[in-house]
Amino acid sequence: MKKKVILAIADGVGDKPCEILGGLTPLEKAKTPNLDKLATQGITGIVDVVGAGIPVGTDLGHMVLFGYDESDYPGRGPIEASGVGIELVPGDVALRCNFATVDMSLNILDRRAGRIRERTNELAKAISGLEIDGVSFLLKEATEHRALLVMRGEGLSANITDSDPKLIKGKSSFKRVVPKDDSEAAKKTADVLNKFFIESHMILKTHSANASRIRQGLHPANFLLTRGAGLMPNLEKTADKYDIKGAVVAAEGTVLGVAKIAGFEAITHKSLTGNLDTNVDMKAKLALAANKNYDFVAINVKAPDLMGHDNQPLEKVQAIEMFDRMIGKLIEEPLEDTIIAVVADHSTPCERMEHSGDPVPALIYGQGIRRDRNTAYNEIDCAHGGLGRIKGYEFVNTLFDFMEKTVKKGN
Amino acid sequence: MKKKVILAIADGVGDKPCEILGGLTPLEKAKTPNLDKLATQGITGIVDVVGAGIPVGTDLGHMVLFGYDESDYPGRGPIEASGVGIELVPGDVALRCNFATVDMSLNILDRRAGRIRERTNELAKAISGLEIDGVSFLLKEATEHRALLVMRGEGLSANITDSDPKLIKGKSSFKRVVPKDDSEAAKKTADVLNKFFIESHMILKTHSANASRIRQGLHPANFLLTRGAGLMPNLEKTADKYDIKGAVVAAEGTVLGVAKIAGFEAITHKSLTGNLDTNVDMKAKLALAANKNYDFVAINVKAPDLMGHDNQPLEKVQAIEMFDRMIGKLIEEPLEDTIIAVVADHSTPCERMEHSGDPVPALIYGQGIRRDRNTAYNEIDCAHGGLGRIKGYEFVNTLFDFMEKTVKKGN
Numbered sequence: 001m002k003k004k005v006i007l008a009i010a011d012g013v014g015d016k017p018c019e020i021l022g023g024l025t026p027l028e029k030a031k032t033p034n035l036d037k038l039a040t041q042g043i044t045g046i047v048d049v050v051g052a053g054i055p056v057g058t059d060l061g062h063m064v065l066f067g068y069d070e071s072d073y074p075g076r077g078p079i080e081a082s083g084v085g086i087e088l089v090p091g092d093v094a095l096r097c098n099f100a101t102v103d104m105s106l107n108i109l110d111r112r113a114g115r116i117r118e119r120t121n122e123l124a125k126a127i128s129g130l131e132i133d134g135v136s137f138l139l140k141e142a143t144e145h146r147a148l149l150v151m152r153g154e155g156l157s158a159n160i161t162d163s164d165p166k167l168i169k170g171k172s173s174f175k176r177v178v179p180k181d182d183s184e185a186a187k188k189t190a191d192v193l194n195k196f197f198i199e200s201h202m203i204l205k206t207h208s209a210n211a212s213r214i215r216q217g218l219h220p221a222n223f224l225l226t227r228g229a230g231l232m233p234n235l236e237k238t239a240d241k242y243d244i245k246g247a248v249v250a251a252e253g254t255v256l257g258v259a260k261i262a263g264f265e266a267i268t269h270k271s272l273t274g275n276l277d278t279n280v281d282m283k284a285k286l287a288l289a290a291n292k293n294y295d296f297v298a299i300n301v302k303a304p305d306l307m308g309h310d311n312q313p314l315e316k317v318q319a320i321e322m323f324d325r326m327i328g329k330l331i332e333e334p335l336e337d338t339i340i341a342v343v344a345d346h347s348t349p350c351e352r353m354e355h356s357g358d359p360v361p362a363l364i365y366g367q368g369i370r371r372d373r374n375t376a377y378n379e380i381d382c383a384h385g386g387l388g389r390i391k392g393y394e395f396v397n398t399l400f401d402f403m404e405k406t407v408k409k410g411n
Numbered sequence: 412m413k414k415k416v417i418l419a420i421a422d423g424v425g426d427k428p429c430e431i432l433g434g435l436t437p438l439e440k441a442k443t444p445n446l447d448k449l450a451t452q453g454i455t456g457i458v459d460v461v462g463a464g465i466p467v468g469t470d471l472g473h474m475v476l477f478g479y480d481e482s483d484y485p486g487r488g489p490i491e492a493s494g495v496g497i498e499l500v501p502g503d504v505a506l507r508c509n510f511a512t513v514d515m516s517l518n519i520l521d522r523r524a525g526r527i528r529e530r531t532n533e534l535a536k537a538i539s540g541l542e543i544d545g546v547s548f549l550l551k552e553a554t555e556h557r558a559l560l561v562m563r564g565e566g567l568s569a570n571i572t573d574s575d576p577k578l579i580k581g582k583s584s585f586k587r588v589v590p591k592d593d594s595e596a597a598k599k600t601a602d603v604l605n606k607f608f609i610e611s612h613m614i615l616k617t618h619s620a621n622a623s624r625i626r627q628g629l630h631p632a633n634f635l636l637t638r639g640a641g642l643m644p645n646l647e648k649t650a651d652k653y654d655i656k657g658a659v660v661a662a663e664g665t666v667l668g669v670a671k672i673a674g675f676e677a678i679t680h681k682s683l684t685g686n687l688d689t690n691v692d693m694k695a696k697l698a699l700a701a702n703k704n705y706d707f708v709a710i711n712v713k714a715p716d717l718m719g720h721d722n723q724p725l726e727k728v729q730a731i732e733m734f735d736r737m738i739g740k741l742i743e744e745p746l747e748d749t750i751i752a753v754v755a756d757h758s759t760p761c762e763r764m765e766h767s768g769d770p771v772p773a774l775i776y777g778q779g780i781r782r783d784r785n786t787a788y789n790e791i792d793c794a795h796g797g798l799g800r801i802k803g804y805e806f807v808n809t810l811f812d813f814m815e816k817t818v819k820k821g822n
Contacts, residue, residue, distance in 0.1 A: 016780070017780070017781065017782065048805075050820055052802075052805035052806070053805060053808025053810070053817050054812070054819075055812065055818075055820070056819065056820055056821055057821030058821070059821045059822050060820050061821065070820060073820070073821055076822045349779075355819055356812060357808060357809065357817055358812070379781050380781060380783060380784075380797060383454075383781075383783060383796075383797035383798075383799065384783070384784065384797065388799055388800075389798075389799030389800070
């Protein structure tokens with residue numbers, strides 16, 4: 001029977017044996033009665049999200065889990081822009097940027113404009129809509145001094161340098177953007193963007209929000225520094241390609257950005273923090289509500305990844321037990337025709353404090369699923385599971401097939 | 412923590428059940444306490460070096476284990492040329508050749524010039540540096556009657572036939588080399604090479620080393636027969652691509668040749684023979700010394716492969732126990748921050764007396780490695796191991812990831 005799917009993503013959950021945990025991984029150490037129940041009644045395996053030994057970023061990891069191929073990856077800019085709510089069209093160039101402070105000679109005084117938090121939405125609105133040489137600019141504020149800039153027009157390229165000098169020693173101006181190749185598109189994009197820096201500076205420096213900051217003795221946000229240009233490719237939305245009604249419950253902009261690119265509803269709530277203090281009960285509640293109206297619902301829990309980055313095995317155990325509690329909420333009442341799958345976007349071993357290329361444990365649970373002999377959800381037991389060791393796209397295809405959304409090949 | 416790697420390669424170790432061993436494989440039959448210790452404390456699996464069911468040569472097998480792709484394979488000529496110490500540049504055509512004996516009408520009297528062993532270095536030097544139509548020739552002697560010839564110049568191709576007729580019935584001349592395609596490059600290469608055969612013959616036949624052979628009633632080495640032309644591609648050295656300082660301890664020219672192509676130090680010693688009488692203690696000693704200065708140290712033990720080719724299961728057991736002894740030497744003292752991995756370049760089942768497409772058993776051992784439940788290193792137990800069944804490049808990426816040398820994809 002055609003299934004719906006709830007995919008719970010334990011961000012960065014994969015780990016290696018930790019000394020402080022007596023040689024166990026955080027997943028082995030954690031008390032996870034709900035995950036183990038799913039493992040016992042379901043099928044398990046390990047997944048190389050992109051490939052064995054290849055560390056994967058959260059953005060690409062979620063793209064794969066939402067039905068994309070590695071080669072579809074558009075870079076950080078477009079994903080972040082999508083995350084803050086800009087609807088990108090193919091050919092857009094999206095750039096991450098900072099509000100910064102420059103003096104009258106355009107020397108950078110502060111790369112982050114005093115970590116400005118207030119009225120950046122007004123500043124962004126004052127810039128957004130600017131048009132230079134047929135290219136229109138969209139600017140949308142993000143957290144603190146961060147913003148996303150989108151260039152929209154014919155014949156643009158993302159193959160350009162950053163204007164943000166990052167490290168500043170002594171007096172330093174912004175770096176004029178230059179093309180990284182000989183194409184007309186890269187040349188044009190760099191030219192227009194360099195004009196934009198001056199034009200936007202003229203607008204920002206006279207903005208009332210900045211006048212008010214100067215009166216308060218704060219650095220005005222009178223300049224934009226850009227980095228990480230990415231071209232939005234002509235990506236078919238996963239929602240359209242597979243005819244899937246999808247939703248993603250998450251706190252983090254990156255994950256929500258990938259969700260929107262895939263054509264999935266991005267669901268969040270002020271009590272979802274992306275950290276140990278997140279409200280997993282709310283996550284489960286939102287996911288179960290979405291399950292009624294959507295074929296595919298993904299839930300991201302970010303905390304295990306953060307604890308890995310901070311090398312805090314004990315707190316990672318805690319994050320995993322929190323994740324397990326959420327799984328418990330999901331199965332409190334029997335779900336009709338819904339499969340629950342659990343996976344991670346990558347491993348973040350505490351010892352490494354970064355993503356690694358270790359495979360992640362995975363499970364699939366629900367009525368009518370082939371069951372294997374494994375009874376625990378962790379890196380070691382799942383390696384002996386009935387799904388074997390598969391690639392990220394194979395795991396996703398498996399779920400989409402349970403949804404009867406993959407296309408038969410041959411006849 | 413960033414690891415170093417010692418990769419022990421049991422050449423051709425993979426096998427099938429042998430009747431004489433009571434239905435066990437040589438690996439199952441052999442007493443291998445050290446390998447089993449590593450298996451018990453580490454993670455195991457099986458590896459398809461190129462692909463399931465695809466037999467792999469020693470040269471390509473080692474290329475894969477040293478970080479290359481199947482499509483990078485340049486043919487035997489360039490690898491052997493590299494093995495004898497010729498530094499190839501992209502565009503070089505390398506050919507394996509024999510010193511041979513011809514009569515005055517250029518009929519071949521002996522394809523191996525009486526298996527000449529003496530003064531071939533002088534003969535090679537007399538030829539090396541010859542230049543014909545802008546193509547320069549390098550000749551370097553190898554074992555016995557063998558030598559390596561390199562053509563260096565613009566617009567050469569390896570798509571040419573062999574001049575070595577191999578089987579000779581009655582009077583037979585060398586085969587004039589002809590292009591295998593319509594390209595100018597293949598035509599030019601064949602033309603120049605055919606001229607070279609005559610010019611080099613003129614030099615060789617009057618060389619004092621040959622005059623002396625004739626006086627002794629031996630066949631003079633007065634001609635060069637070529638085969639197996641290969642074009643050196645523009646291969647990035649693994650050492651550069653992954654920023655790895657590597658070294659390879661081996662007896663065999665092929666393995667050392669691949670090492671040099673990869674940009675790794677080629678380490679050998681007169682007591683390393685590539686056979687059952689090799690000095691595995693010396694191998695371990697050289698590897699441990701190299702471990703101090705290199706990120707990646709590979710050790711090849713050739714004997715298991717030879718015993719497979721000779722269909723000698725009992726001697727293969729002996730070769731494996733010798734390999735195990737070497738592993739024991741490697742772990743005599745605890746290695747800090749070093750992972751030990753064990754794999755083979757291919758299977759050489761005794762029964763087949765040739766390489767087969769059977770996967771090879773693999774293990775990875777060291778601090779912080781996920782441990783599986785397997786306790787023995789052999790074809791059968793490793794098939795149930797926690798690494799699962801992976802491809803050669805995936806195994807290598809896994810090692811490179813432990814070294815933190817793979818590049819994160821996405822952000």
